[in-house]
Amino acid sequence: MKRVIEADIVVCGGGPAGVNAAIAAGRSGAKTVLIERYGFIGGMSTAALVYPWMTFHTMEGKQVTKGIAQEMVERLMAQNASPGHIRDTVGFTHTLTPYHPEVYKVLAVDMLKEAGVKLLFHCFVDGVEVGDDGRIESVQLTSKSGRMDIKGKIFIDTTGDADLAYLSGAPCVQGRDEDHKTQPMTMKFRMRGVNLAEVKQYMMDHPDEFYSKTPIAELPELHLSGICGFYKHWKEANLPINRDQVLFFTGPEEDEVLVNTTRVQGLDGTNVEDLTEAEELGRKQVLEVAAFMQSCLPGFDKASISSVGAQIGIRETRRIEGQYSLQLSDVVEGRRFHDVIARSGYPIDIHSPSGKGVTSSLIGGDGAYDIPYRSLLPKRIHNLLTGGRCISTSHEALGTTRLTPSCMATGQAAGAAAGIAVRHGVRPSDVNIDELQAALRAGGAVLE
Ligand SMILES: Cc1cc2nc3c(=O)[nH]c(=O)nc-3n(C[C@H](O)[C@H](O)[C@H](O)COP(=O)(O)OP(=O)(O)OC[C@H]3O[C@@H](n4cnc5c(N)ncnc54)[C@H](O)[C@@H]3O)c2cc1C
Numbered sequence: 223m224k225r226v227i228e229a230d231i232v233v234c235g236g237g238p239a240g241v242n243a244a245i246a247a248g249r250s251g252a253k254t255v256l257i258e259r260y261g262f263i264g265g266m267s268t269a270a271l272v273y274p275w276m277t278f279h280t281m282e283g284k285q286v287t288k289g290i291a292q293e294m295v296e297r298l299m300a301q302n303a304s305p306g307h308i309r310d311t312v313g314f315t316h317t318l319t320p321y322h323p324e325v326y327k328v329l330a331v332d333m334l335k336e337a338g339v340k341l342l343f344h345c346f347v348d349g350v351e352v353g354d355d356g357r358i359e360s361v362q363l364t365s366k367s368g369r370m371d372i373k374g375k376i377f378i379d380t381t382g383d384a385d386l387a388y389l390s391g392a393p394c395v396q397g398r399d400e401d402h403k404t405q406p407m408t409m410k411f412r413m414r415g416v417n418l419a420e421v422k423q424y425m426m427d428h429p430d431e432f433y434s435k436t437p438i439a440e441l442p443e444l445h446l447s448g449i450c451g452f453y454k455h456w457k458e459a460n461l462p463i464n465r466d467q468v469l470f471f472t473g474p475e476e477d478e479v480l481v482n483t484t485r486v487q488g489l490d491g492t493n494v495e496d497l498t499e500a501e502e503l504g505r506k507q508v509l510e511v512a513a514f515m516q517s518c519l520p521g522f523d524k525a526s527i528s529s530v531g532a533q534i535g536i537r538e539t540r541r542i543e544g545q546y547s548l549q550l551s552d553v554v555e556g557r558r559f560h561d562v563i564a565r566s567g568y569p570i571d572i573h574s575p576s577g578k579g580v581t582s583s584l585i586g587g588d589g590a591y592d593i594p595y596r597s598l599l600p601k602r603i604h605n606l607l608t609g610g611r612c613i614s615t616s617h618e619a620l621g622t623t624r625l626t627p628s629c630m631a632t633g634q635a636a637g638a639a640a641g642i643a644v645r646h647g648v649r650p651s652d653v654n655i656d657e658l659q660a661a662l663r664a665g666g667a668v669l670e
Contacts, residue, residue, distance in 0.1 A: 225370045226360075229255040229340070230644045231637070232374035234347045234361060237265020238626045239610025239633030240380030241330045242290045246634045246665060247378070248337030250641020255372060256339050257363060259346045260532075262327045263334075265382060265610075267626060270535035271410040273323065273480045274447070274471055275626045277315040278307055280567030280589030287566065289667040290333075291630035295319060297329055303474070305445075312448035312469075313435030314582070315568060319627075320447065320473040345370070347381070350389040357605045358390055376640040376650065377606050380633055383492055384540040384612035392600035393543040396492070398617045403575035404538035405621075406464075406487040409504025413512065414478045414528040420521035422446045431455075433467070446472055449479075452519060459514045463507055466578040468519070478528065483511050487576060491536040504534040537573060537624060544614025545651065546596035553619050556587020559594035561655045562669050563639075563662060564631035566590060572621040581621075592669075593623060595655060598636050604649045609636035631667065638662055 231247040233240050236258030244256040266272040278287040278295075285292075285307075298304035303325035307317040334341060342363075349362030351371075360373040379386035384394050397404040422441060425431075429438040432451030437444065452468040463485050470481045484507035489496035508530055515522045551557070553570060567590040570583040585591055597614040598607050610629035611620070622628065638661045642653045659669055 225367065226373060227255060227370060228373045229253045230374060231376050231378065231640045232361060232372050233257065233378045233380060233637070234386050235265065235379070235381035236263040237380060237382055237610060237629070238267055239629040240265070240378070241334065242630045242633035243378045243380055243609045243637035244339045245290050245333055245337045246637025247640050248334065248339040250638065250645070252641050252644045254339045255342060255374070256334060257342045257345050257347055257361070257372065259344070261343050263330045264323065264327055266535055268323050268327055269533050270531040271323070271412065271480060271529065272535055272626065273320065275319040275321065276310070277317050277568050277625070278319060278627050279315070279317045281316050281584065282589050283316045284567070284589065286590040286668050287564070287627040287631050289631060289662065289665050290634045291627055292666060294329065294333070295321070298322070298325060301325055301329070308447055309444050310448055311437060311441065311444055311446050312433055312450045313437055314433070314450070318447055318471070320471070322474045347385060350386060352390050352603065356603055358603060361386065375605065376643050378636045378640055379606060379608045379612060380610050380636070382536070382539070382611045384542050384608065387542045387600050387603065387606060387608060387612065388540055390603050390606065392603045392606065394540040395543055396540045397538065398575060403488070404491065405573045405575055406485045407489065407491065407500050407504065407537065408482055408486070408535045409484045409508050409531055410480060410482055410535055411508045411512065411530040412478055412480050412528045413515065413522070413525045414475065415525040416477050416479050417521040417524070418446055418472055418477070421449060424520040425449065448472070455518045459518060461510050461514060463511070464578050481511060481515070484508060485573070486534065491539040500534050505530065538620060541612045541620060542600040542608050542614050544597050544608070545599045545601065546594050546614060548593060548597050548615040548619040548623065550616055550618035553591045553622055554583050554586055556585050556589065556591050559592040561595040562592035563595045563598070563635035563658065564593040564628060565668060566593065566622060566625070566628040566631070568622045568625045568628065570618060570621040572618065593628065593632055595635065595639065595658065598632060598639070599651050604651070607636040607640055607650050609633035634665065634667060635662060638665060
């Protein structure tokens with residue numbers, strides 16, 4: 223017989239958004255279940271080796287992401303598993319936040335359990351039952367224990383791919399307006415045995431070979447955290463990868479880097495045949511890029527691959543068509559919204575769906591933009607909220623909301639809103655915005 227579990231709030235997807243959503247929901251006192259397809263949490267941060275978290279600050283250095291995300295950073299720091307927010311030596315943002323992924327996996331589970339959340343790992347959500355009233359009644363999942371039904375009052379879609387919204391019939395969109403192409407995928411990998419002092423010296427001696435905003439003059443005093451460039455070496459190598467630079471970040475160990483340089487374009491992260499091809503191409507590229515780095519880049523002659531993502535990193539797939547779709551102009555003008563639930567200072571960062579480059583735009587106003595509550599609310603389905611990568615934005619605005627700190631913040635907002643909806647027996651769209659903002663501020667979030 224099919225097993226049934228009942229909860230107040232059901233969070234589907236245990237990535238950065240889902241973890242923070244479930245912690246916020248659990249802390250509200252609601253009976254909360256978190257469902258995750260892998261045997262660990264963290265989504266792209268752990269399964270795809272995404273690192274470091276960027277960014278909690280504006281370009282001027284004001285911290286605009288705090289809340290549960292900041293609690294996590296502080297607890298990681300207390301365990302010597304993060305140096306906290308440090309200067310970004312790529313120069314793309316003011317700060318970035320390295321962290322140890324294995325400690326993060328354990329810490330996040332501790333925090334979920336402290337919040338009273340029931341965890342269901344190794345469970346893939348593949349069905350949704352929607353009643354005539356437009357409410358989700360239950361989600362169905364596949365597991366080693368057989369099929370299960372998880373019933374709930376409020377559901378939160380933090381699958382990154384808007385799986386729950388899509389399965390329930392809520393309208394979704396994907397990619398650029400003109401051709402629905404999405405940002406490329408990247409297979410990330412780590413190398414150890416890197417001589418970072420040699421890399422730093424080379425950067426100081428050859429500043430023109432690096433990203434124009436790299437703070438070369440400050441490098442002697444700064445911990446080298448990120449490197450973008452090696453334009454000459456990359457061009458000469460002429461690898462079959464449609465990209466124009468080498469990008470990597472240092473840590474968590476002293477001789478270690480995380481390489482973000484492979485690029486798989488033109489494939490759809492919600493199509494299983496495309497995903498299969500992407501995994502194959504991504505892993506081949508890892509070997510090619512690693513061999514290039516070992517033989518051509520200063521400081522890499524003794525380096526070797528220490529790990530590769532368990533899955534390819536997926537930057538963009540489906541997103542909901544919500545009650546408000548955050549636009550490029552909202553971001554670059556640093557627009558304020560009455561129903562702000564999170565802020566971010568990360569610039570627009572679009573890896574070209576078909577070309578070699580990256581398109582970026584800075585944020586105006588006070589250097590941060592607001593994410594409105596309405597962007598978490600889908601159309602048509604009344605008891606569903608979203609958080610993270612699949613909230614309602616344009617393709618361009620997703621170029622910033624997709625970053626991990628923003629996903630953590632929108633996750634926290636979705637969880638807090640679900641808690642209020644359960645407490646008052648109302649739909650998420652009827653949650654009082656003042657009450658939600660007060661709950662978020664009490665949970666440490668920055669809304670101004
Ligand atoms: C190549 C790449 C580079 C990036 N670089 C950076 C960076 O340097 N810094 C930064 O801060 N951010 C970066 N990002 C962005 C960031 O990693 C992601 O956008 C972010 O992790 C999204 O969080 P999320 O929780 O919305 O989704 P995800 O991280 O995708 O998590 C979704 C979770 O849901 C689970 N799931 C999915 N479907 C189901 C299902 N049907 N049933 C059960 N579970 C399911 C998944 O296993 C996963 O755990 C990068 C992303 C990529 C791909």
